[in-house]
Amino acid sequence: MIRAALAGNPNCGKTTLFNKLTGSSQRVGNWPGVTIDRKEGRIKGADAILVDLPGIYSLSPYSPEEIVSRDFLLDESPDVIVNIVDATNMERNLYLTSQILDVGIPTVVALNMMDAVRKDGGEIDTVKLSSALGCRVVGMSALKGEGIEELIAAITEAAASGKVPEPLRLSEAAEASASRISEVLRGKVPDGQIRWYSVKALERDPLALERTGDLEGEILHIVEEMEREMDDDSDSVVASDRYSAVSRAAASSTGKRGASKGRTTSDRIDRIVTDRWLGLPIFAGVMFLVYYISISTIGSWGTDWMNDVFFGEWIIPGMRAWLEGASVDPVLTAFIVDGLIAGFGAVIGFLPQMLVLFVLLVILEDCGYMARIAFVMDRVFRRFGLSGKSFIPVLIGTGCGVPGIMASRTIESERDRRITAMTTTFIPCSAKLPVIALIAGALFGGSALVALASYLVGIAAILMSGIILKKWKSLAGAPSEFIMELPAYHMPGAVTVFRSTLEKTWAFVRKAGTFILLACGLVWFLSTFSWNMVLVEDVNTSMLADMGRALSWMFVPLGWGGDWQFTVGTLTGLLAKENVVGTFGVLFGFSEVSEAGEEIWTMVAAMLTPIAGFSFLLFNLLCAPCFAAIGAMRRELGTWKATGAAVLYQCGLAYAVSLIVFQIGSLAIYGTFGVWTAVSLAVAALLVYLVVSNDPFRMSARRSGEVAC
Amino acid sequence: MGTLREVACGDTAKVMGISARGSMRKRIMDMGITKGCTVTVRRIAPLGDPMEVTVRGYELSLRKSEAESIEVE
Amino acid sequence: MLNAATAAVATATACVLTVSAYFMIRSLRKGGCSGCRNCEGCRRR
Numbered sequence: 001m002i003r004a005a006l007a008g009n010p011n012c013g014k015t016t017l018f019n020k021l022t023g024s025s026q027r028v029g030n031w032p033g034v035t036i037d038r039k040e041g042r043i044k045g046a047d048a049i050l051v052d053l054p055g056i057y058s059l060s061p062y063s064p065e066e067i068v069s070r071d072f073l074l075d076e077s078p079d080v081i082v083n084i085v086d087a088t089n090m091e092r093n094l095y096l097t098s099q100i101l102d103v104g105i106p107t108v109v110a111l112n113m114m115d116a117v118r119k120d121g122g123e124i125d126t127v128k129l130s131s132a133l134g135c136r137v138v139g140m141s142a143l144k145g146e147g148i149e150e151l152i153a154a155i156t157e158a159a160a161s162g163k164v165p166e167p168l169r170l171s172e173a174a175e176a177s178a179s180r181i182s183e184v185l186r187g188k189v190p191d192g193q194i195r196w197y198s199v200k201a202l203e204r205d206p207l208a209l210e211r212t213g214d215l216e217g218e219i220l221h222i223v224e225e226m227e228r229e230m231d232d233d234s235d236s237v238v239a240s241d242r243y244s245a246v247s248r249a250a251a252s253s254t255g256k257r258g259a260s261k262g263r264t265t266s267d268r269i270d271r272i273v274t275d276r277w278l279g280l281p282i283f284a285g286v287m288f289l290v291y292y293i294s295i296s297t298i299g300s301w302g303t304d305w306m307n308d309v310f311f312g313e314w315i316i317p318g319m320r321a322w323l324e325g326a327s328v329d330p331v332l333t334a335f336i337v338d339g340l341i342a343g344f345g346a347v348i349g350f351l352p353q354m355l356v357l358f359v360l361l362v363i364l365e366d367c368g369y370m371a372r373i374a375f376v377m378d379r380v381f382r383r384f385g386l387s388g389k390s391f392i393p394v395l396i397g398t399g400c401g402v403p404g405i406m407a408s409r410t411i412e413s414e415r416d417r418r419i420t421a422m423t424t425t426f427i428p429c430s431a432k433l434p435v436i437a438l439i440a441g442a443l444f445g446g447s448a449l450v451a452l453a454s455y456l457v458g459i460a461a462i463l464m465s466g467i468i469l470k471k472w473k474s475l476a477g478a479p480s481e482f483i484m485e486l487p488a489y490h491m492p493g494a495v496t497v498f499r500s501t502l503e504k505t506w507a508f509v510r511k512a513g514t515f516i517l518l519a520c521g522l523v524w525f526l527s528t529f530s531w532n533m534v535l536v537e538d539v540n541t542s543m544l545a546d547m548g549r550a551l552s553w554m555f556v557p558l559g560w561g562g563d564w565q566f567t568v569g570t571l572t573g574l575l576a577k578e579n580v581v582g583t584f585g586v587l588f589g590f591s592e593v594s595e596a597g598e599e600i601w602t603m604v605a606a607m608l609t610p611i612a613g614f615s616f617l618l619f620n621l622l623c624a625p626c627f628a629a630i631g632a633m634r635r636e637l638g639t640w641k642a643t644g645a646a647v648l649y650q651c652g653l654a655y656a657v658s659l660i661v662f663q664i665g666s667l668a669i670y671g672t673f674g675v676w677t678a679v680s681l682a683v684a685a686l687l688v689y690l691v692v693s694n695d696p697f698r699m700s701a702r703r704s705g706e707v708a709c
Numbered sequence: 710m711g712t713l714r715e716v717a718c719g720d721t722a723k724v725m726g727i728s729a730r731g732s733m734r735k736r737i738m739d740m741g742i743t744k745g746c747t748v749t750v751r752r753i754a755p756l757g758d759p760m761e762v763t764v765r766g767y768e769l770s771l772r773k774s775e776a777e778s779i780e781v782e
Numbered sequence: 783m784l785n786a787a788t789a790a791v792a793t794a795t796a797c798v799l800t801v802s803a804y805f806m807i808r809s810l811r812k813g814g815c816s817g818c819r820n821c822e823g824c825r826r827r
Contacts, residue, residue, distance in 0.1 A: 058739035062732040091765045092741050232744060236727065239738040240745060243765070274752055274761070326787040336795060375770050378759055382772070514806035521799060628810060 002048035002159040003076075007069060007100060008084035009093050010055030013112045017084055017142035018052045021152070026052075036068060036409065046152050048159070051078065057092070059099045061207040070207070073103050074193060080159040081107045082151070087117045087124055087139070090254070094246035097133065098168045102199055104192040106158040107135045107165050110151050115141040123255030132249035134166035167195050168249070170241035177226040178202050181219050188215060202226070203235045269489055270372065279376045284452070290364070291451040294357035295437050300446050302352020303437070307590075311345040316591045331535065335524060338591045343520020346585025347512045347578045350434040354508050355501070357433065361399070362500040366492035370395060384463040387411070390420040394427050394462060399504070401425040401629040405636055415470070421636040422646040423465045425625040427458040430508070431577035432621055438581050442601035443613040450614070454621055461622055461653060468690045469649075515576035523572060523586045539587070544568055557676040558619060558655070559612030559662040566608075566616055576626050611669060615662035622654035656683050713748060713762070713776035721749040722781035729778035741765040742779060 006021075008014045018026070022041025039052040053072060054065035061067055073081065083100050085093040100107055109129075117124060130137040136154045140147025169175060181198040189197045189211065200208035201219050209216050223234050230237050273282055293299070319341060323333040364370055377391045389411050397404030401424060408420040428436060432454075440450035526544035530536050539545060548564025551571075555561030565587045572579035584590075588603040608616065624630065624647045634643040663680035666672045716722045724746050727734055741764045742748060749763040761770045 058735070060732075060735045060739060062735055089767050092767060095739065095741065232726070235735070236738065236744050240743040243741065243743050243746070247765075270752060270761075323791065326791075327785060328791050329784065329788040332788055332792055332795070336791070340795075375759065375761070378770075378772075510805070511809075514802045514809065517802050518799060518806060631810070 002046070002080065002156065003078040004043065004048050004050045004080045004082055004155055004159065005053055005073060005078040006050055006082045006084065007053045007073075007096070008055065008110075009057055009086060009089075009096060012055075012084055012086035012089070012093060013142045014052070014055055014084050017110060017112060018050065020142050020145060020148055022050055036064060043152055043155070046156050048155065050082070056096065058096055059103075061205060067207075073100075073105065074196070078105060079162075080155055081105050082110055082155055083107055084110045084112050084142075087111050087113045088120075090124075090250040091243065091246055094133075094250060095242055098242045098246055101134065101165050102167045102196045104164050104195060106161065106163055108151070108154045108158050109133060109135060109137040110142075110147075111137055111139045112142050114139045115144050115146070125253045125255060129249060129253035132252050133168065164192065167199075168242070168245040170199070170238060170245065173226055173230055174199075174202065174237055174241050177222050180222050184215055184218050184222075185212065188212065199238065203238045204233075273369070274372055274376055280380075283373060283376060286364070286369075287455065288448060288452050290357065290360045292448040294353050294360060295433075295440060295451055296446050296448045299353030299356040300441070302356070303349055303441075306352055307345075307349040311341075311349060311590070315345065316341060320591075331528075334528065335521070338589075339521050339524025339528075339586055340517055342585045342589075342591040343523065343582035344512055344517050344585075346590045347434055347516050347582050348509070349590075350437055350581070351505070351508065353437055354430065354433060355505050358430075358501045358504040359497065362497050362504070363492045366496055366500070368489040381463070381466075384466050386416060386419070386463070386466040390416060390466070393420050393424045394459075397424045397427045397429055399430055401429045401625050402632045404429075405629060405632040408636060418637060418642075419466055419469045421633055422469070422649065423462045425629050425633075425650070426461040426465070426622055428454050428621055429577065429625075429629075430504070431511070431626065434578050434581045435573075435620055436617060438584070438601060438604070439613050439617045442604040443608065443610045450617070453614075454617065457618060457657070458621060461657070464687070464691055465649075465653065471690075471694075511576060511578065512582075516578055516582040519572050519575050519579045520582045520586050523568070523583050527587060540564075544587075555619075557663070557679070558615050558658045559666070560608060560616040560619075563607050570616075570620055570623070573620055574624065574627060577620070580620055609666075611662055611665040614665070615658040618661055619654045619658040622657060623651045625650075656687060660684050660687075710780065710782050713750075713771075713779040713781050714760075714773050716748075716750045716776075716781060718750050718753055721747055723747050724779060724781055726780040727778060728780060729775065733775060733778070737771075737775060737779065740769055741767075742769075748779075748781065 006014060006018055018039065018041070021043050023044050025044075026039055026041035028037050028039050036054050041050055041052075042048070043050050051072065053069040056063075056066050056069050059066055059070050059073075061070065072078070081100055081103070083097050085097060097107075097109060111124065111126060111129070114124070124139065126137040126139045136158060138147055138151045138154050140151055142148075170178070178195075178198045181201050182194050185194055185197055185201070197208050197211065201212060202223055204220075204223060209219070212219055226237070227234050272278060316337060320333065320337045323336065324330075373395060374389075374391050378387065381387060381391055390408075393404045393407040395404075396407050404424040404427075405421050408417050408424065411417040411420055428451075433451075436451050436454050440446055440448075444450050523544065526547070527539050527542045528535060529543060530541055531543055531546070536542050545564050548568040552561045552564045552567035555567055555570075560566040565584070568587070569580040569583040572583045584601075584604065588601070604613070625633075630643065630647060633646055634640060637643050637646060659676070660680045660683060663677045664684075667677055710725065713722065713724075724742055724744055726744055727737055727742070729737060746764060751761045751763055751768065753760045759770045759772045760776055761768055762776075763769075
């Protein structure tokens with residue numbers, strides 16, 4: 001059984017290749033000590049297991065991904081390394097290759113994206129590249145499925161022959177010094193890895209030097225000599241040499257250079273979109289337009305039709321008539337029509353808006369614009385102590401918080417990672433959109449500004465939390481480095497857009513048919529019966545009303561505690577945020593639409609002032625996320641205790657924000673002033689203090705013994 | 710002589726050295742910015758930071774503080 | 783009132799709800815994500 005390792009840069013098609021090679025046989029496990037997934041699978045049609053190493057730019061010892069990969073290659077000695085190289089970006093990719101060739105394990109280079117090279121009119125001679133690198137090179141396209149068989153054959157061949165590739169030669173001076181170090185190390189490290197350790201020691205790699213033990217002094221002596229001779233730091237010399245070597249190799253094998261027409265159009269677009277002054281307003285404008293189209297115009301026509309016609313005229317009266325006509329028990333009928341269908345229908349009613357929204361968002365993501373956002377937001381985030389890398393989980397969180405929280409794993413700084421995991425859910429996810437649409441529709445005339453405001457509040461909450469939480473722990477390091485690639489823009493493919501949109505829409509419908517349906521059934525039941533299981537006439541005497549009232553007093557200062565239904569809605573939101581809408585559908589009579597086709601949500605409008613509604617919305621957007629997201633937080637943060645603290649923080653912040661918005665808002669609009677207005681001002685002052693003060697948690701008294709880093 | 714931070718948008722410069730230390734230094738070099746290579750500043754983001762440069766045939770975005778540690782002429 | 787129609791509809795409803803619950807629990811155990819493998823969350827590995 002051959003053991004193979006798949007290594008390569010991030011974003012070079014590694015995952016696609018891994019999937020093509022292993023198909024459905026892959027299993028996901030864990031690398032010990034780090035929260036990075038370890039994927040393994042059997043290579044199709046070969047007696048081999050492939051381990052997917054994390055995407056890395058180099059085998060230096062600084063990030064968990066690099067360390068995990070290094071350790072695997074050196075300690076677990078796979079039989080062959082499959083190094084995937086992006087042909088459209090050869091030099092940078094081959095830099096990693098030069099390091100892999102030093103490890104002393106048979107290597108095969110999978111030169112991916114050859115289809116893109118051909119399309120640009122370029123040519124690469126894999127045979128010439130092969131001889132320049134000293135190992136087999138297989139041209140292929142993982143996306144198109146070309147060259148896969150050839151690759152698998154090359155892998156088995158390399159493993160069988162056991163032929164160790166010739167390492168790439170550095171400059172004369174570096175090679176000479178490396179040889180001297182090799183002499184010193186002979187016998188101290190495994191023979192096959194002498195080259196690796198020699199060159200790494202030359203680069204002053206801390207992990208490599210550690211393994212040399214008492215020989216370190218002698219080795220550093222050699223390094224210093226070379227540094228004097230070259231008048232440059234050794235790591236810089238070696239890096240330059242590596243790039244020179246791979247540059248030569250790439251040049252010798254590249255025929256016609258592609259025109260890369262795609263680049264210049266991208267540039268022209270980027271010139272405007274990431275412009276110093278226009279970038280952020282453009283972003284705000286684009287997002288506003290997206291929500292305007294989906295929630296306020298096209299989408300809302302669809303939703304109105306769904307609510308008024310599809311459910312209001314067809315399904316609901318139809319089902320009711322059918323069931324009554326068949327003499328089905330009226331209680332059961334009510335359960336089905338006023339409970340299940342009402343709740344499900346209320347959520348599905350938003351499907352048209354969600355659909356349009358999904359299409360627009362998928363297009364934005366697929367054409368590459370979303371990547372620019374991280375670039376643009378980095379500066380904003382840095383000002384608040386977070387790096388742009390923390391923004392990517394937030395971006396993902398606009399779809400669903402679960403993968404957003406999981407994406408925080410790519411952040412190196414442990415503290416930043418935890419803070420990001422805790423604050424990602426402040427940004428409205430797709431499940432919260434129906435709630436936004438409902439409030440916007442019922443109380444604000446369907447204005448898209450409600451959606452925009454929700455996002456701005458979310459981002460503000462994330463930034464503010466970043467500032468405050470950073471003062472809680474004692475580490476004061478600089479924000480993580482932010483070096484990232486920007487892929488070229490490209491026209492979103494119709495097939496991709498269609499498929500992605502369909503996936504998202506189907507996920508929405510499925511969630512409605514499961515989480516919402518069940519929750520609404522329960523809500524109906526609890527709101528129709530009193531504690532002694534008697535049918536009630538007035539819903540205010542039901543079990544649910546009692547349960548709601550037990551807690552709703554807490555929300556009176558927020559403006560929506562007067563009626564228990566809103567509290568119940570918020571609670572059901574813990575299962576799935578859309579439940580807020582579903583619950584309202586049941587409790588506010590979605591199934592009793594008048595023939596005149598009035599707004600479904602007039603009851604909501606009657607019970608809440610716009611400012612109270614907005615306060616309710618903000619609370620639901622910021623408070624604890626759904627159970628699935630809480631579960632994801634638990635996986636990232638590690639303990640229930642930490643998760644509990646995070647949820648408590650979220651609810652606390654939600655309460656504070658809603659309180660301030662409602663009280664100050666009411667003061668501004670209606671001139672009401674009461675005890676709670678004063679309290680909200682105090683809370684606002686507290687928040688400002690936490691943000692502005694250098695040490696609000698009085699941590700320095702506790703840390704007198706520590707040395708600042 | 711100066712740092713990459715001072716290079717104007719659209720201009721090209723040659724890297725003379727990297728004054729950053731530790732993991733930032735490694736990261737910068739790993740991404741292709743080494744002594745002797747040429748770097749072109751493509752654009753500078755809103756609010757002045759980060760900046761996007763072209764090096765060895767591809768685009769890379771760097772903080773101005775990282776650019777500050779790259780000496781060029 | 784319990785008649786044939788009610789029994790039939792009740793049974794049908796119970797089936798729907800059970801299936802629904804099954805999928806819901808399955809989704810929760812899988813960790814909430816729909817497993818689309820399209821987003822950065824899975825792609826990063």
